[in-house]
Amino acid sequence: MDATGATGAAVTNDRFADVFRRRYAELVRLAARVTGDAMEAEDVAQEALTRLSTHQVLDRPDDEIAAWLRRITINASFNRLRSRSRSTDRMQRSAAAERPLRDADRTGPQLAQVVRAEERALVRAALAQLPERQRTCLLLRHSGYRYTEIAAAVGIATGSVGVLLTRGEQAFRRHYEEMQ
Amino acid sequence: MTCVSGARLRAHLDTPDHAIDGHLAQCAACAQRLAGVRGAARFAARSIADLDAGAGGAVDVDAALARVAPATGAGPASRRLRIPTAIAAGVMVLALVAALVVTPTGRQAAASFLSSFRSERIQVVTFDPRDPQAAFGALSDIVEVDAAELDAGQQREVDDLAAAGAISGFDASPVSWLPDGAMLEGVQASAPSTVRLTFGRERAPELPAALDGARLVVSVPGTVASMYDVDGAMLVVAESAQLRVDAEGADLGQIREYLLSRPEVPTDLARQLLAIDDWTTTLPIPVPVDEVVWQDTTVAGRPGLMLQDTMGSGLLWHDGERIRAIGAEGLDVDALRRVADGVG
Known part of the structure; x- marks a missing residue:
């Protein structure tokens, strides 16, 4: 590679490392909320960041x-x-027959943990049923993002965030209650 | 003032909009709607906030950066089948590994000086990766491996399918249907290579005399994998030519009996391999139980496999000339089948 190419590559590498360091933890937190699995969340965040190069986003x-x-x-x-x-x-279907017995064996704090885990699974399942833009709005808003940031992520006008949030929150509650 | 829109009511919860205070004080309908919007918003806030309790903690950013950019220390690494390894292209690799390590153990060819295996179909064999007996890698210790060409078999990035064909030795099949929004992200290819495995008593003293000096010649086919981005998810379409194994200087039946008796091969796996009817044309696909759900199916009119794990789902089939695999994150199986029907 010639000198110009090498310099270009070095600039790209620096830019990538900079973006990675600033965004990685935030993306892991977002992914962890959805997946509930810290390792999987890191995988997702790394995947997203490595796609920066193939989508030529780094120069934005x-x-x-x-x-x-x-x-x-x-x-x-x-x-x-x-x-x-x-x-x-x-696998869950095959395990379902054993569940009443297992639940009966659980007591106190252990049972509370199981119930909370099941509630989180229900929340994730209800979110997953929403249209992509609504669930992205909900997840970002209730993770503390501003309307302008949400609008940029979803690709809509800032004024439309409220519309999607309203519809999304109502649909989320409906899906959650239906699945309970 | 006219009644307030739902979007404005929702925004009012986050950033109080005093311009509508007066209307809300007078309009019972809007006040009631605001209560509904507030209730749904609070419910969502509580539910999503609770997800944090089960989510991850601190992360090691530098270690993560080193993982994705091991060569440069900074630059974006090639995706190098990171996700595909677990699904479609990974199944392909799995098949090749299976052929290198497991397939010879399952071949009962006619007793002749030169016997050969040629993959024409596939069949699942399962194993428990937690089984301490499942130490397949140790099998390589009992043979001398001549893998001078193995580097040629490494996957590498190419510009397009034409370039992939020049490396793989075959023209990759076009894909006539892809999901909406699919964009080609990259193409990878590997060249055909040959690996020679020679049995000798210097490595395995208990080796039967008839196998001393026997050799398996594994012709690893070239492969081509096209990777697409479908709205943030990965779709992989991969294929390879047939895999061929020739045995020289020994009876494959004896080789098989010896290898299946080795402690590195779990008893249940050995039993499954022995039960395969057509040894000379069936490529066993080892699937770890509890990690991958699989079932026999028909793909593009051919017998094949459907595999699903936590990362995605895939289809694997053999159409007589090629081993083909399609896998994706999040795509439903019907969509995968539609892609498969359009391959070739």
Whole structure:
């Protein structure tokens, strides 16, 4: 590679490392909320960040990169959740017959932990049923993001965030209650 | 003032909009709607906040960066089948590994000086990866491996399918249907290579005399994998040519009996391999139980396998000339089948 190419590659590498360091922990937190699995969340975040190069996003402004990464991370997290759900359905069905006995064996704090884990699974399942833009809005808003950041991640006008939030929150509650 | 829109009511919860205070004080309908919006918002807030309790903690950013950029220390690493390894292309690799390690143990060819295996179909054999007996890698210790060409078999990035064909030795099949929004992210290819495994008593003293000096010649086929991005998820379409194993200087039946008696091969796996009817044309696909759900199916009119794990789902089939695999994160099986029907 000639000197110009080498310099270009070094700049790209520096830029990538910079974005990685600033965004990684945030993306892991977002992914962990969806997947509930710290290791899987790290996998998702690393995947999202490595896609920066193949999608030629690195040369965009910081806020655009951040918005792109959040959207990719949330989508990839829900994709994993959906795949996991499908692959475990069969095993869960076969285990269902044993569940009453196992539940009967649980007591006190152990049972409370199980119940909370099941509630979280229900929340994730209800979120997964929402249209992509609604669930992204909900997850980002209730993770503390501003309307402008949400709008950038979803690709809508800031004024439309409220519309999607309203619809999404009502649909989320409905799905949750239906699945209970 | 006219009644307030739901979006404005929702925004009012996050950033108080005093311009609507007066209307809300007078309009019972809007006040009631605001209560409904607030209730749904609070319910979502509580539910999503609770997800934190079960989520991850601190992360080691530098270690993660080193993992994705091991060569440069900074630059974005090639994706190198990170996810595909677990699904479609990984199944392909699995098949090749199976052929290198397990397949010779399951071949009962006619007793002749030169016997050969040629993959024409596939069949699952299962094993428990937690079984301490499942130490397949140790099998390589009992043979001398001549893998001078193995480097040629490494997957590498290429510009397009034409370049992939030049490496793999075959023209990759076009794909006639892809999900909406699918964008080609990259193409990887590997060249055909040959691995020679020679049995000798210097490595395995208990080796039967008839096998001393016997050799398996494994012709590893070239492969081509096309990776697509589908709205943030990965879709992989991969194929390889047939795999061939020739045995020289010994009876494959004896080799098989010896290898199946080795402690590195779990008893149950050995039993499954012995039960395969057509040894000379069936490629066993080892699947770890409890980690991958699988079932026999028909893919593009051919017998095949459907596999699902926590990362995605895949289809694997053999169409007589090629071993083909398609896998994706999050794509439903019907969509995968539609892609499969359009391959070739």
